[in-house]
Amino acid sequence: MTNRPTRSETATARAHPNIALVKYWGKRDERLILPTAGSLSMTLDIFPTTTRVTLAPHAVADMVILDGAPTSAPVRDRVAQFLNLVRDLAGRTEFAVVDSVNTVPTGAGLASSASGFAALAVAAATAYGVASDSRSLSRLARRGSGSACRSVFGGFVVWHAGIDAGAAGDHSSYAEPIDSAGVDLALVIAVVDDGPKAVPSRTAMRHTADTSPYFRTWVQTCAADLGRMRAAIAEHDFAAIGEIAEGNALSMHAAMLAARPAIRYLSHASFAVLDRIQTLRTKGIGAYATIDAGPNVMALCRPADVADVATALSAVGEQITVYIAGPGPAATIVSEELP
Ligand code: PMV
Numbered sequence: 001m002t003n004r005p006t007r008s009e010t011a012t013a014r015a016h017p018n019i020a021l022v023k024y025w026g027k028r029d030e031r032l033i034l035p036t037a038g039s040l041s042m043t044l045d046i047f048p049t050t051t052r053v054t055l056a057p058h059a060v061a062d063m064v065i066l067d068g069a070p071t072s073a074p075v076r077d078r079v080a081q082f083l084n085l086v087r088d089l090a091g092r093t094e095f096a097v098v099d100s101v102n103t104v105p106t107g108a109g110l111a112s113s114a115s116g117f118a119a120l121a122v123a124a125a126t127a128y129g130v131a132s133d134s135r136s137l138s139r140l141a142r143r144g145s146g147s148a149c150r151s152v153f154g155g156f157v158v159w160h161a162g163i164d165a166g167a168a169g170d171h172s173s174y175a176e177p178i179d180s181a182g183v184d185l186a187l188v189i190a191v192v193d194d195g196p197k198a199v200p201s202r203t204a205m206r207h208t209a210d211t212s213p214y215f216r217t218w219v220q221t222c223a224a225d226l227g228r229m230r231a232a233i234a235e236h237d238f239a240a241i242g243e244i245a246e247g248n249a250l251s252m253h254a255a256m257l258a259a260r261p262a263i264r265y266l267s268h269a270s271f272a273v274l275d276r277i278q279t280l281r282t283k284g285i286g287a288y289a290t291i292d293a294g295p296n297v298m299a300l301c302r303p304a305d306v307a308d309v310a311t312a313l314s315a316v317g318e319q320i321t322v323y324i325a326g327p328g329p330a331a332t333i334v335s336e337e338l339p
Contacts, residue, residue: 010054011126015118015331021245037222038161045328049115051100053123059095090128117144118151138174149175154330156180189323190313192269201293218255242288249290273297
């Protein structure tokens with residue numbers, strides 16, 4: 001008899017992106033991807049990633065196919081490194097074929113690393129037969145891309161920073177869903193620039209932590225915002241959720257702007273959308289901004305206001321494309337073929 005979980009040789013999983021309302025920006029451990037502060041997000045119901053992992057006992061390396069074509073060497077290496085973690089946990093050595101399909105429209109300027117590594121974690125853990133309770137899967141996804149640990153769960157999700165370093169840090173830093181029954185939130189995503197970002201977020205995050213005089217304040221801000229955001233969600237206080245999210249996102253960008261040299265993701269068009277969101281508020285429509293590591297601005301609003309907000313934001317400029325999202329599901333194993 002053995003306690004080793006049975007492996008299924010091949011498994012397909014689907015995960016959705018998430019948008020942080022209290023952002024993760026800074027690591028206390030680069031290798032283990034331990035954050036300097038906790039964060040909180042909403043998993044979206046659009047743009048899923050579907051990933052199939054198939055063990056290939058005779059292969060001499062991992063093979064990674066993204067949207068039907070072999071990936072570049074850096075992407076393949078990052079996936080192979082992640083699979084090494086899974087193989088270590090499983091006590092197995094076989095390489096794998098990873099076949100992944102992303103539905104984020106090309107050039108939408110939205111990160112797919114969260115949905116990508118959440119789907120990969122769930123599929124790989126199942127294919128290699130690694131014990132796979134959600135918390136362990138969240139810790140595992142975190143090692144691929146920090147924000148991926150939150151995409152393991154649906155709805156509103158908190159990522160605990162955890163305590164200490166090494167194994168204790170690894171064990172204590174995971175995401176879990178929070179009770180958000182009755183919180184109705186929609187997201188209008190205004191894509192102002194669909195080009196690749198000037199600085200990858202991993203590099204920008206390290207540079208901010210290393211050089212921004214505001215970084216320490218940013219970390220303190222996150223701890224306070226996280227507590228306030230959890231209270232606002234528990235109280236179904238939409239205005240407080242929006243105000244905290246907007247303030248947190250702008251604080252993150254302020255810390256980046258203070259880095260030497262500055263990291264400046266926000267463009268003229270980003271500010272034009274921010275202005276429009278403010279105008280909507282003066283007209284009595286509850287809309288609040290959040291912005292990730294790029295120029296695209298997202299407006300949080302009530303589902304009933306989605307059409308008005310989407311119309312107002314797309315009217316800011318001809319180059320702006322708008323997408324609408326709501327709270328989405330947890331990552332899961334799926335039985336159907338890749339899309
Ligand atoms: O997990 P990463 O390395 O893709 O970094 C995500 C950083 C932000 O999207 C800007 C913030 C967040 O909490 O998702």
